[in-house]
Amino acid sequence: MNYHDAIQALSHLAVVSDYYLQVTIDNTGKILSPHPSFGQPPTFFENKEKTIYFSDCFEASNWEIYENKRIKAWRNSSKSFTVSLQKKTSSEGDLVNTKWEFFFLTEEFDICLGIGHPDPSPMPYSLGLGNFFESDTSEGKEIIDSILEDKLLGFWEFDLAKKSDKISQGFGQILGYTQDELAGTTLISWDKHIHPEDYTYLLHDLGNHFKSSGNTPFKREFRINRKTDQTIWALGFGKTIEWSTEGHPTKILGCILDISDRKKQEIWVKEHHYFLKELAFEQSHTLRARVANILGIVDILESEPQNAESNRLVQLIKNETKLLDQSLKKSIKESVQKNMSLENDFLNEKSTSSL
Template structure:
C-alpha cells in the first residue's frame, strides 16, 4: 500500500482503535507520535517534555533489526518494510510479540510511520486486523479500502468444533447488547441477527469458501437486524484461520462493516435511473407522435392545390420535420444504449459485491 492518504487514514484509525498500535520514529529512534499503548505512562513527577525513544517502547536489541529493514527498504526503493518487534508493556514490563509495517514519510527516508498489531492474543478483536491486513492480495487491499470508506463495526471468531462465537465489544454494542450482557456468561451469536432472507445465501457462500478450501475468500453483503428492530446493511469478510488434519475448517475469523449509507445511495441511484429512463421514453415517444401528426397534416396540405410559394414552404416544413424525426429516433436509440450500459454496470456491481 503506497497511497499516502490511505496510510494517514490508517494512522488516524490506529490512534482511536483497540485493534491497532501506532508509532512514528525519527532516524535516531525518538518517538514523534504514538498511541496510548506505546511507551511508558508518565507520572505526575515526570517532565512532560522528556522525549521517548525506541528502547522505551521495544526491546533495545530490536533496534538493529528495525534499522536493517529500514536501510534495506530504502536502498531497494521500497515504500515500506515489515518487522517483528517485542513491545514492552508498561508498567509491568511484560513483553508482547507484535508485527509492524513502517512507511517512509520523510524525504530523507529517516522518519517512519509504523502501524502494528499483537500476534499472540487469542481473541479475534486483538489479532484479527493483522490477519486481514498482512495480505498483499486484492482482497486484503479491498478490506483496507472498505474500512477507510465505511464504518468498522467489529470482529467475530467462530469455533466450529465448539459451535461457539466470540465477538468484539464494538460488534456486540452495535447489535444492541448492554455491557452486562457482553460480559456475562451467556454466549452471544451475531448470526441470529442476520436477516432471514439473506441467511441462506450467506451460508451458501461460506460453504463455497470451505470447499475451495479457503482459496475463494468469503465476502458478502447482508442485512443485520438489531435488538432495537432496526435494520442495517453490512459487508462481511471471513477467513478460515485453522483447519483440521482432514481438511475441515475448525476456526473462522471475520470482520463486519456498516455499509448502510452506501446501500441507501445505491438504491437511490437505481430508482433515479429507472425514473429517468421511463421519463425519457415517454417524452421521446410523445414528441415522435407529435411529429407524426405534423407530417400527416403536411401530406394533406401537399395534396391540395397551392401556389408555388406555398408549395415551397410546405416542402421546407416537411423536410425539417423529417430531420427532426430522425434526430428523435437517434436520441432514443442512444438513450436506450446508455440505459442498457448503466443497467449492466449496476448488475455487475451487484454481482461483484456477492463474489
C-alpha cells in the same frame, strides 16, 4: 471476543505484512516497542541503551497533532483515534507521509498501540482476505483502509465444534445490545441479525470457503438488522483458523465492515439509471410520436388539391417538422450520453475516494 482480542488480531495484521507499521507509545512520547514492522528504522535504534522518543521517529512538530488527537479521544472515552504523521525513514531526517490508528491499551489511556501505513500508498498490499491475514490477493487493502476510516463494525468468531459464536463488544453495541447484555453469561449470536433474504447466500459462500479448504475467500455483502429494526449494509470477511485432523473446519475468525454509504450510492445510481431510461423512452416515443402525427397530417394535406401558396406552406411545415424530429433525436442521444458520463464519473470518484 473482547476488545483486547480484536486489537491482538489487528496487531497480527501488521506483523505478517511488509507494508503495515506498528509502534507502541506512552503518554510522554516514549517509544516502548518499535516492532520490526515499524519499517526501516533510523540508525539510533541500533543503540540499545538509548531511550527513543516520538521526535526520533516522527517529525517533531507532529507531536502536538498526535497529542491533541489522543487527549480528545480520552475525553470522549473513545478506544481509538486516527492521525496522519510524517515518519522518519533515516537518521538524516527523510520523511514519508503515513496514516495511523492508535488504540488505547490501558484503562488509564496512557499507552497506545499504533498501526499505520504509507499515505498515499504506491506499493501493493502483501496480505489479502482469502486467508484473512496471509494471502497474495489484493483484497487486504479493503479491510485495512476500512478499519483506518472507522468503518469496522467488529469481529466475530464461530466454533463449529461447540456450535457457539462470539462477537466483539463494539459489534454487539452496533447490533443494539447494552453493556449489561454483553457482559451477561448468555452468548449473543449475531447470525440471527442477518437479513433473511441474505442468509442463504451467506451460507452458500461460507460453504464454498470450507469446500476449498480455505483457498476460496469468504467474502459476502449482506444486510444486518439491529435490535432497533434499523438495517445496516455490511461486508463480511472470514478465515478458518482451525481445522480438524480430518480436514474439517472447526473455528472461524472474521470481521464485519459497514458499507451502508456505498450501498446508498449504488442504489442512487441504479435509480438514476432507471430514470434516464424512462426519460429517454418518454422523449423518444412520446415527443417524437407527436412529430410523426404532424407529418401524417401534412401528408394528407399534400394529397389534397392546393394552390401554389398553400402547397408552399405545406412543404415548409413538412420540412420544419422533419428538422424538429432530427433535433429531438440528437438532443435525446446527447442527453443520455452526457448523463451516463456524469454517472460514470460519479462512480469512479466514489470508488477512488474509498481507496
